[in-house]
Amino acid sequence: MSEARTAILERIRSALRDVPPGEDASTDGVERAFHRRGEPGTPETVARFAERAAAYKVSVSECDSAGAGAAIHEILERRGHRRMVTAEDLPQAFVPHGCDVIVDHGLTFAEIAAADGVLTTCATAIAETGTIVLDHGEGQGRRALTLLPDYHLCIVETDRVVSLVPEAVARMEPSVKAGRPLTFISGPSATSDIELNRVEGVHGPRTLDVLIVRS
Amino acid sequence: MTDFAPGIVVERDFPDAARDALANTQLRRNIGKATNTIRAKRLKVVGEMPDWQELREAGRQIKAQVARHLDTHLLKLEEAVTAAGGRVHWARDGEEANRIIGEILARHGAREVLKIKSLTTDETGLNSALAQRGISAIETDLAEVIVQLGEDRSSHILVPAIHRNRAEIREIFKRKLAGTENLSDEPAELAGAARRYLREKFLTVPFAISGANFAVAETGSVAIFESEGNGRMCLTLPKVLISLMGIEKVIPSWRDMEVFLQTLPRSSTAERMNPYNSVWSGTRAGEGPEEFHLVLLDNGRTDVLADEPARETLACIRCSACLNVCPVYERTGGHAYGSTYPGPIGAILTPQLNQPGPAETLPYASSLCGACFEACPVKIDIPRILVHLRGKIVGRKKETLAGKFSGEAIAMAAMARIFGSARLFELAQKSAVIGQKPFVRGNVIPSLPGPMAGWTAMRDVTPVPKQSFRQWWRAERGAESSAKPGGSA
Numbered sequence: 001m002s003e004a005r006t007a008i009l010e011r012i013r014s015a016l017r018d019v020p021p022g023e024d025a026s027t028d029g030v031e032r033a034f035h036r037r038g039e040p041g042t043p044e045t046v047a048r049f050a051e052r053a054a055a056y057k058v059s060v061s062e063c064d065s066a067g068a069g070a071a072i073h074e075i076l077e078r079r080g081h082r083r084m085v086t087a088e089d090l091p092q093a094f095v096p097h098g099c100d101v102i103v104d105h106g107l108t109f110a111e112i113a114a115a116d117g118v119l120t121t122c123a124t125a126i127a128e129t130g131t132i133v134l135d136h137g138e139g140q141g142r143r144a145l146t147l148l149p150d151y152h153l154c155i156v157e158t159d160r161v162v163s164l165v166p167e168a169v170a171r172m173e174p175s176v177k178a179g180r181p182l183t184f185i186s187g188p189s190a191t192s193d194i195e196l197n198r199v200e201g202v203h204g205p206r207t208l209d210v211l212i213v214r215s
Numbered sequence: 216m217t218d219f220a221p222g223i224v225v226e227r228d229f230p231d232a233a234r235d236a237l238a239n240t241q242l243r244r245n246i247g248k249a250t251n252t253i254r255a256k257r258l259k260v261v262g263e264m265p266d267w268q269e270l271r272e273a274g275r276q277i278k279a280q281v282a283r284h285l286d287t288h289l290l291k292l293e294e295a296v297t298a299a300g301g302r303v304h305w306a307r308d309g310e311e312a313n314r315i316i317g318e319i320l321a322r323h324g325a326r327e328v329l330k331i332k333s334l335t336t337d338e339t340g341l342n343s344a345l346a347q348r349g350i351s352a353i354e355t356d357l358a359e360v361i362v363q364l365g366e367d368r369s370s371h372i373l374v375p376a377i378h379r380n381r382a383e384i385r386e387i388f389k390r391k392l393a394g395t396e397n398l399s400d401e402p403a404e405l406a407g408a409a410r411r412y413l414r415e416k417f418l419t420v421p422f423a424i425s426g427a428n429f430a431v432a433e434t435g436s437v438a439i440f441e442s443e444g445n446g447r448m449c450l451t452l453p454k455v456l457i458s459l460m461g462i463e464k465v466i467p468s469w470r471d472m473e474v475f476l477q478t479l480p481r482s483s484t485a486e487r488m489n490p491y492n493s494v495w496s497g498t499r500a501g502e503g504p505e506e507f508h509l510v511l512l513d514n515g516r517t518d519v520l521a522d523e524p525a526r527e528t529l530a531c532i533r534c535s536a537c538l539n540v541c542p543v544y545e546r547t548g549g550h551a552y553g554s555t556y557p558g559p560i561g562a563i564l565t566p567q568l569n570q571p572g573p574a575e576t577l578p579y580a581s582s583l584c585g586a587c588f589e590a591c592p593v594k595i596d597i598p599r600i601l602v603h604l605r606g607k608i609v610g611r612k613k614e615t616l617a618g619k620f621s622g623e624a625i626a627m628a629a630m631a632r633i634f635g636s637a638r639l640f641e642l643a644q645k646s647a648v649i650g651q652k653p654f655v656r657g658n659v660i661p662s663l664p665g666p667m668a669g670w671t672a673m674r675d676v677t678p679v680p681k682q683s684f685r686q687w688w689r690a691e692r693g694a695e696s697s698a699k700p701g702g703s704a
Binding site for chain 1: 245248249252253265266269270272273276277280283284285286287288289290299304305306307311355356357358361374376377380381384402403405406407409410413414417418431434436442443444445447448450451452462466467468469470471472473474476477480484486487488489490491492493494495496497499501502503511513517518520521523
């Protein structure tokens with residue numbers, strides 16, 4: 001391999017002469033005394049998720065699984081969005097009716113950007129921080145899908161809501177190990193670059209709606 | 216290594232540069248307002264975490280493990296990224312990193328390249344190196360756009376345009392962006408102008424450069440934390456993605472992210488979570504860039520690693536909490552530090568990555584109040600390292616002949632003799648009580664003569680009391696005092 005690689009590794013090893021040979025290099029021995037276990041999916045956890053997501057100016061509504069279709073229809077109607085992009089494997093129960101559904105069978109970026117919005121599910125959601133996490137698996141589509149349209153409606157099923165960040169990291173471990181990308185979304189696109197005030201809406205979707213579906 | 220990376224070459228002594236910054240009242244007002252806002256926000260989101268101290272401690276321990284086994288983790292990272300379809304490059308210094316990146320882009324015939332805000336590319340001076348090859352780097356982070364269009368320098372590691380207020384930003388946009396004649400100074404409208412300016416670039420430029428907040432050795436995944444979505448655009452739409460990271464940014468396992476996903480957002484933007492975090496591993500068919508390059512940069516980091524008392528400098532996750540709480544930064548702003556890395560972390564990092572010269576004044580740009588240490592989410596003991604670096608600088612100076620016979624060295628040697636002997640110390644106290652008389656005004660000495668004048672230029676000195684503790688002890692306890700409390704020291 002390269003000369004630079006050899007040189008850097010050599011410099012590192014000579015810098016670390018104080019480290020006893022054979023010492024465990026992993027972080028298995030790190031004290032993890034912080035909170036790691038919450039109560040996934042309980043009404044309290046879901047309520048906290050709703051409250052924390054709303055704090056980012058996400059509009060949150062709730063329905064039971066039988067009412068999902070109607071709730072989705074109502075939200076899109078209220079927003080006035082008629083052309084919605086979805087992944088091809090979006091569960092049938094969440095496919096919106098009464099509007100144009102553009103299924104991603106290999107759309108161009110321009111075609112995705114031209115839609116009114118995108119509708120997806122999520123892999124997990126974190127109550128503590130009001131975050132939704134996509135692993136771009138079933139129902140979520142590739143990354144560009146939830147990025148280019150100006151509106152995102154995300155379906156969060158209650159059994160996917162965990163209390164704490166460490167629980168979400170653990171749930172996502174198989175996805176990361178399978179080489180899937182992850183996107184953590186906490187509210188709509190925003191910036192704090194002007195006088196450190198949070199301003200919603202820069203490059204990602206400027207409006208994010210969440211529909212919590214009781215599973 | 217002979218050439219130092221342009222982003223960290225400090226050209227002026229800190230006291231000089233700070234004097235200019237302090238004279239700029241607009242700058243002081245902007246920085247003061249911004250740091251006050253973010254301090255209050257940070258206290259709120261940190262205060263609601265009952266396990267904050269445990270998270271800090273875990274972060275410290277993880278980063279200590281990274282440093283102690285850096286070679287192992289980098290090799291693992293290289294293997295995992297390669298297995299995931301990426302390519303790994305190693306760069307000894309900034310120039311080598313710039314050359315690697317420039318060559319990749321040249322091979323593809325790139326004329327323009329998108330950029331996510333990256334301190335490391337600032338450190339290496341990548342944009343101007345690319346310009347020399349005829350490739351223009353387009354910054355996409357709003358603050359970087361403001362800095363780039365304003366032909367300015369970054370003054371904060373998280374919010375590079377923190378020294379600009381909304382009215383100044385509007386003026387820059389009106390001067391440089393088409394169709395902004397009627398732009399107001401409403402932040403939402405300013406952000407909208409940046410969105411329109413960049414949208415077309417995102418959809419047409421097939422090359423992007425990023426830094427890296429973390430890279431997971433176990434899985435070969437790289438993580439970028441951001442707010443605006445410009446990061447997601449650059450990581451998702453282009454065909455070729457190049458990420459430049461300092462070698463210390465590797466973390467051993469995916470599980471370690473559970474700590475930093477909590478401590479970084481709350482310490483940097485002072486939110487429970489910043490809007491977007493992206494994690495990706497190499498390349499993936501039908502999803503994101505077709506070609507991914509990861510460039511690992513040393514550029515002086517192995518020297519920091521070798522200096523054991525200062526090693527923990529490398530634990531820094533670039534959150535900027537230490538800047539926002541620092542009484543010095545709050546008054547001077549970032550430009551006075553003359554480096555990509557300002558504030559308390561810059562005061563320890565910059566001189567360690569640098570040559571002797573003006574950078575050696577940075578470890579003195581602190582009152583050692585310790586606010587930075589308390590705010591640090593990975594518990595870097597910045598005040599201790601500042602003192603360690605001051606010691607090294609003085610030690611280096613004393614090695615030269617001029618240094619050995621300087622007024623300061625002679626005075627310090629005399630002080631050491633006096634402090635080493637109870638008899639000399641008491642004698643010095645007695646003569647000070649008499650000698651100080653002409654200078655005492657009320658309860659303070661506002662100015663001292665001769666070589667001591669520098670000390671009192673900025674502060675009052677408390678006079679030596681008429682009676683010392685030892686004198687008081689002898690007067691109170693008389694004969695009992697034969698047992699000397701402090702021994703001979």
